[in-house]
Amino acid sequence: MNNEQFEPVIIGFTCNWCSYRAADLAGTARVKYPPNVRLIRLMCSGRIDPTFVLQAFAGGADGVLITGCHPGECHYLEQNLKALRRTMLLQRTVAQFGIEPERVRLVWASAAEGVYLANAITEMVEEIRALGPLNWPQVAALNGKSHVLTPAIASVVVSEELVEAAI
Amino acid sequence: MNENGKPKFGMYWASSCGGCEISVLNIGEHILTVDEVFDVVFWPVATDFKYEDVRGYPDGYIDLCLFNGAIRNSENEEMAHLLRQKSKVLVAFGSCAYEGCIPALANFTSREAIFQTVYLDSPSVDNPGRVIPQPVTAVPEGQLHIPEFYNTVKSLDQVVDVDYTIPGCPPEPHQIWAVLQVVVAALTQGAELPPKGSIIGAKETAVCDECLHPKSEKKIFRFYRPYEKVPEPGVCLLEQGIVCMGPATRGGCGALCPQVGMGCRGCYGPLGGVADQGARMLSAVASVIGVGEPEMDERMLEREFETVMDTLVDPAGTFYRFSMAHSLLKRAKIKD
Numbered sequence: 099m100n101n102e103q104f105e106p107v108i109i110g111f112t113c114n115w116c117s118y119r120a121a122d123l124a125g126t127a128r129v130k131y132p133p134n135v136r137l138i139r140l141m142c143s144g145r146i147d148p149t150f151v152l153q154a155f156a157g158g159a160d161g162v163l164i165t166g167c168h169p170g171e172c173h174y175l176e177q178n179l180k181a182l183r184r185t186m187l188l189q190r191t192v193a194q195f196g197i198e199p200e201r202v203r204l205v206w207a208s209a210a211e212g213v214y215l216a217n218a219i220t221e222m223v224e225e226i227r228a229l230g231p232l233n234w235p236q237v238a239a240l241n242g243k244s245h246v247l248t249p250a251i252a253s254v255v256v257s258e259e260l261v262e263a264a265i
Numbered sequence: 266m267n268e269n270g271k272p273k274f275g276m277y278w279a280s281s282c283g284g285c286e287i288s289v290l291n292i293g294e295h296i297l298t299v300d301e302v303f304d305v306v307f308w309p310v311a312t313d314f315k316y317e318d319v320r321g322y323p324d325g326y327i328d329l330c331l332f333n334g335a336i337r338n339s340e341n342e343e344m345a346h347l348l349r350q351k352s353k354v355l356v357a358f359g360s361c362a363y364e365g366c367i368p369a370l371a372n373f374t375s376r377e378a379i380f381q382t383v384y385l386d387s388p389s390v391d392n393p394g395r396v397i398p399q400p401v402t403a404v405p406e407g408q409l410h411i412p413e414f415y416n417t418v419k420s421l422d423q424v425v426d427v428d429y430t431i432p433g434c435p436p437e438p439h440q441i442w443a444v445l446q447v448v449v450a451a452l453t454q455g456a457e458l459p460p461k462g463s464i465i466g467a468k469e470t471a472v473c474d475e476c477l478h479p480k481s482e483k484k485i486f487r488f489y490r491p492y493e494k495v496p497e498p499g500v501c502l503l504e505q506g507i508v509c510m511g512p513a514t515r516g517g518c519g520a521l522c523p524q525v526g527m528g529c530r531g532c533y534g535p536l537g538g539v540a541d542q543g544a545r546m547l548s549a550v551a552s553v554i555g556v557g558e559p560e561m562d563e564r565m566l567e568r569e570f571e572t573v574m575d576t577l578v579d580p581a582g583t584f585y586r587f588s589m590a591h592s593l594l595k596r597a598k599i600k601d
Contacts, residue, residue, distance in 0.1 A: 147544065147545075147548055148541075148544040148545075148547045148548050149539075149540055149541050149544040149545070149548075149593070151544075152541055152544050152592075152593040152594055153540070153541075153593055155593075155594065156593040156594055156595075168563070169559050169560075169561065169563055169566055170559040170560050172559065175559065176559045178559075179557055179559060179566070180551065180552055182566065182567070182570065183551040183552070183554050183557075183570050184547065184548055184551040184552070186551075186567065186570050186571070186574060187547055187550065187551045187574055187577075187580060188547060188551075190574060190580050191543070191547055191580045191581045191584065194373065194579070194580070194581035194582070194597065195373075195581060195594050195596075195597045195598065196597045196598030196599060196600060197598065206563065232598075234594065234598075237596065237598045238594065238595040238596060240416045240417050240596060
């Protein structure tokens with residue numbers, strides 16, 4: 099696929115109190131950001147179960163954006179710190195699965211930071227576009243009989259001499 | 266074929282270690298009851314039936330088939346299909362058949378890399394001819410065939426329809442006996458079997474629920490690998506920084522490992538309704554990291570967390586030790 103035509107699908111989680119309002123503000127102020135991100139509103143970034151992120155990847159998303167209130171400003175005191183810890187640990191974990199950690203991004207945005215959030219989304223879309231499609235359903239389908247992987251060992255066959263020696 | 270009217274019992278190992286078979290024998294003298302009630306018609310570890318015998322049975326001939334082991338190669342898959350066809354009740358027995366278990370950790374790498382290590386690079390290997398198994402090999406007499414080694418380890422239910430699942434690595438003997446009693450009652454007294462698709466021989470609650478260690482609020486400042494710390498007896502292991510999968514793992518085993526100072530490995534799989542055991546554990550572990558205050562500078566916070574997370578070696582391998590094949594991502598992406 100030509101990367102110039104590649105439009106990444108990004109699932110974005112917003113918290114009800116800050117980042118959703120920031121996205122809303124960006125909309126009200128007619129600040130433009132790419133339509134690649136599908137926003138889902140939750141009450142708090144602390145609600146985000148890493149399962150949601152993995153489900154998004156497994157379902158074909160190219161990136162996941164997690165947004166919340168700045169540390170110290172969480173409506174639920176410090177649940178956003180949980181989101182930060184989970185995101186950081188998740189980035190390390192998905193890296194072991196061969197997923198670039200940049201595909202999971204955490205952005206803090208207060209209700210006043212509409213422009214900041216729009217810029218962060220634009221930046222992420224460009225970054226993911228540069229990384230290319232993740233296409234996890236195809237990766238997971240490497241189940242069973244698969245010849246997608248380069249058969250580096252195909253050239254190593256039992257030599258005739260060895261067969262003869264064995265006989 | 267011995268037609269003595271007894272229900273027919275089969276057990277098979279695919280990609281597994283054999284521990285499940287031993288676990289069945291560990292039910293002790295009850296094995297005599299099993300022998301009394303059932304007619305064993307296939308059980309490679311204990312009896313001398315051949316694949317050809319199984320192929321000769323009519324469909325649905327085996328009343329109860331315990332299938333342990335993951336699907337790693339084409340032979341495993343072929344036997345899964347054959348035993349499904351020949352069995353009335355097919356049980357995914359043990360963690361490998363249920364969710365891939367240790368064999369499925371290979372899903373973090375590729376077939377090519379595995380062959381490279383096993384047949385060429387391993388220090389104990391002497392293979393000057395660089396011989397690597399091929400599914401088909403030409404010899405003067407004709408062609409030799411061996412099973413094809415797959416890229417990705419699968420669970421039994423990803424290959425065939427499964428009636429029940431008994432989790433565990435291996436399943437605990439008291440749980441196996443409890444399940445066998447239910448099956449025996451169903452076969453001999455017409456009692457009802459559990460609904461199809463059930464996970465049997467396990468609890469609905471987490472390992473923590475069975476664990477006797479008192480639990481209090483957890484704040485972890487660094488993680489320890491099992492060899493790095495002698496656990497304090499009678500204290501929750503996770504509170505001591507020893508990764509214990511108890512919070513994310515189905516109980517039923519009696520919390521044997523944490524009782525002797527080894528963190529739960531997670532072998533009974535996720536709790537009911539949980540799609541991904543690893544994600545749940547990741548969530549729990551991240552929640553209890555005890556450093557960082559909301560007032561801190563954002564960069565400083567991240568550094569504090571990084572320091573603690575650096576002590577957690579191999580998070581993916583730890584969280585998905587048993588459930589890789591059944592996880593949401595199923596395998597790792599291999600870079601070209």
